[in-house]
Amino acid sequence: MPAAKKQSRPARARVTDRIPVALLAAALRAQSEGVFIAERRAGPKGLKILFVNHSFCAMTGHAESDLVGQPHGLLHTERAELDRLRLWLTKAHPGEPLVGEGFLVRADRSTIGVAWSYDPLCDARGRVTHVVATYRDQTEKRRLQEALVHSQRLDAVGRLAGGVAHDFNNLISVINGYCEMLAAHVAMNPQALREVAEIHNAGRKAAALTQQLLAFSRRQPLNSRVINLNELVQENSEILRRLVGQAGIIELELAEGLANVRTDPAQFQQVLLNLVLNSRDALRDRGRIVVRTANYTVSQGQNRRTTDTPPGRYVAMTVADNGTGMDAETQKHLFEPFFTTKPAGKGTGLGLALVYGVVQQCGGYVSARSAVLVGSTFEVLLPAVNAPVEKPPPLIASLPSMRGSEAVLLVEDDEVVRKMVAGILTADGYHVTAVSSFGDFKPEAGSLPPTQLLIANLAGEGEKFARGMHARHPGLRVICTSNYDVKFPLRWLPESHQVCLNKPYALSELLRAVRALLDVKG
Numbered sequence: 001m002p003a004a005k006k007q008s009r010p011a012r013a014r015v016t017d018r019i020p021v022a023l024l025a026a027a028l029r030a031q032s033e034g035v036f037i038a039e040r041r042a043g044p045k046g047l048k049i050l051f052v053n054h055s056f057c058a059m060t061g062h063a064e065s066d067l068v069g070q071p072h073g074l075l076h077t078e079r080a081e082l083d084r085l086r087l088w089l090t091k092a093h094p095g096e097p098l099v100g101e102g103f104l105v106r107a108d109r110s111t112i113g114v115a116w117s118y119d120p121l122c123d124a125r126g127r128v129t130h131v132v133a134t135y136r137d138q139t140e141k142r143r144l145q146e147a148l149v150h151s152q153r154l155d156a157v158g159r160l161a162g163g164v165a166h167d168f169n170n171l172i173s174v175i176n177g178y179c180e181m182l183a184a185h186v187a188m189n190p191q192a193l194r195e196v197a198e199i200h201n202a203g204r205k206a207a208a209l210t211q212q213l214l215a216f217s218r219r220q221p222l223n224s225r226v227i228n229l230n231e232l233v234q235e236n237s238e239i240l241r242r243l244v245g246q247a248g249i250i251e252l253e254l255a256e257g258l259a260n261v262r263t264d265p266a267q268f269q270q271v272l273l274n275l276v277l278n279s280r281d282a283l284r285d286r287g288r289i290v291v292r293t294a295n296y297t298v299s300q301g302q303n304r305r306t307t308d309t310p311p312g313r314y315v316a317m318t319v320a321d322n323g324t325g326m327d328a329e330t331q332k333h334l335f336e337p338f339f340t341t342k343p344a345g346k347g348t349g350l351g352l353a354l355v356y357g358v359v360q361q362c363g364g365y366v367s368a369r370s371a372v373l374v375g376s377t378f379e380v381l382l383p384a385v386n387a388p389v390e391k392p393p394p395l396i397a398s399l400p401s402m403r404g405s406e407a408v409l410l411v412e413d414d415e416v417v418r419k420m421v422a423g424i425l426t427a428d429g430y431h432v433t434a435v436s437s438f439g440d441f442k443p444e445a446g447s448l449p450p451t452q453l454l455i456a457n458l459a460g461e462g463e464k465f466a467r468g469m470h471a472r473h474p475g476l477r478v479i480c481t482s483n484y485d486v487k488f489p490l491r492w493l494p495e496s497h498q499v500c501l502n503k504p505y506a507l508s509e510l511l512r513a514v515r516a517l518l519d520v521k522g
Helices: 021-029 054-060 079-089 139-185 190-216 229-235 237-247 265-282 328-332 351-361 415-427 462-472 507-518
Strands: 034-043 046-052 098-105 111-122 128-137 225-227 249-253 260-263 288-298 312-321 365-371 375-385 407-411 431-435 453-456 477-480 498-500
Touching: 034 054, 034 079, 034 111, 046 079, 046 128, 054 128, 079 098, 111 139, 139 190, 139 415, 139 507, 225 229, 225 265, 229 237, 229 265, 229 288, 229 312, 237 249, 237 265, 260 265, 260 375, 265 288, 265 312, 265 351, 265 375, 328 365, 351 365, 351 375, 407 415, 407 462, 415 431, 415 507, 453 462, 453 507, 477 507, 498 507
Parallel strands: 249 288, 407 431, 407 453, 453 477, 477 498
Antiparallel strands: 034 046, 034 128, 098 111, 111 128, 225 260, 288 312, 312 375, 365 375
């Protein structure tokens, strides 16, 4: 008996076969990424577009009617991208997309960065009949990458600038110090005294430049206290008007009830002056500069990008002008030291670098917006503090006599600076022990008198050494020659027993500080 034939079962319909075509088209239109479908054959200017979704139209700025029927190559900036596509089409297979990145030209002729993927669509026999292209807007990603690279470049330049400034500070300390000593020897020779004064003036200018480099690298110690920016701007209003002069007018728009901030008033004064000077040099006819202050709050959710300002309360100070403005390339290098658009001899290129460093060191943020022939706006944000304004500390008064006989320990790694400082103190009668490092000091060697004053950089192991010295000599006074990486004033030492002198300091300043500290009772 012949075997019964098996009854064939109808092939199970695929899920997509049961979905209406209109629904599939609606799904494509609703995609957040840009999508177009094109014929497989590529003409001289690319693939002929048959369908585009709403996201692709928004991305390119074109209406659907402007794109359908047109070759997609009209949107691309690089001819090589079309050549790659033609080569891929000759061997295209499902599951093997062509991916790439580049730029699209929008309807307004601007360009945007995009990433794309081309996938082949095949018929029942596996032949490629169409191409579906998916585009993702990479503008924000590129902006973040550029911001990261810019930040890394500034950080690298800052480390280099800080290291160079540290070494130059030692050299400038020696130049300025010996100028002060030499001036006393040539006081009776007016010509020689003038020449020494010129050397000293050049040394002081060099010292100011190194301070700006240290500020940019965020290694310049700040004498921070709570201030109100409205008061600082008003105190400098006359100086600002003189700086602007006949170049234009300057207006102040200071917010009422402005919160306080914590910063170094002297350093932030330089921030304000540099921003106004920068605006003044860009002014044209009918020039105008506006300095504004305002309370500013960044709420949770506003800082969606890693480069955005963190949530919190801030005080904003903006300096805006209607000057010549800057192009995009100039704005990329604004805060780099030695970058300047001014003619040779007209600027050092350190003004905005100082602004960047001081604001960053205060925990703040600085940004710039500019357009050519429209003007520029610089905005500084400093964290607001809930504390009253602090009065400035009293200055050390000049003393009629600075000689003494106390025991002083000098720890200085630079040999020339060490010899200079030890020499001037010894000449003034002090008993000086000078060593290059804390490990070189051997109190048990010989009969040394009790140390009454320590002069040293307290970074690293320095503070631990100073605390040990203070434990052995409770009346110890300390001059810290740098408070970088040191929390100053020292909590374990009375404030009247300590002073911070940042290099390059003047010898006269050092001698006054030595005598003032040693004369403090208790």
